Amino acid sequence: MLTVTVCAALSAAGLAVSFLTAYRRRFVAATRLAALSLVPIGLAMAGLIGLGGKIVRAFSSWAADLVFKPTVWAGFAVLALAVVLYLIARFAQARSAGAPAPAAEPGASAPAGRQSAPAPTAAPPAVRSGRGKAPAQQSGTEDFSDIEAILKKHGI
16 A cells, blocks of 8 residues: 555655646656656556566565575586486587498398588580570670660660
8 A cells, every 4th residue: 555655745746846837838858747747646556567566576585595405406517417417418419410421231221311412523515595606605705696686676
């Protein structure tokens, strides 16, 4: 009950200051002050101040237990061990993925994920277009003679 009374007094004082600011024709600042002055009573009416108090009490109780109870320290040690084991497993998986596959038995096929692609022997042969142009003309660039003819036709 006392909390709601204090919040109402803070809001009333803030609204009084915002009315004085509006009287001086500083309407933007007055609106900003009115908005901020309504926050305390809004928090009290919504019950969020009591919730904040419960959160602070719970956190302080946990912090006191952290300092004074060895089981809490043991819990953190177990969590740290879990993280270390997880990181070791990830590191081992990354190392084993880069290693060559173990020798398979004769007649047994390699696993689907471990099949190696055939090594490329040479560069693919140059493909010639149907017009009979030399590959040197088309290496990396296209023949723009058709486009040039169209542009000349339109006078560009």
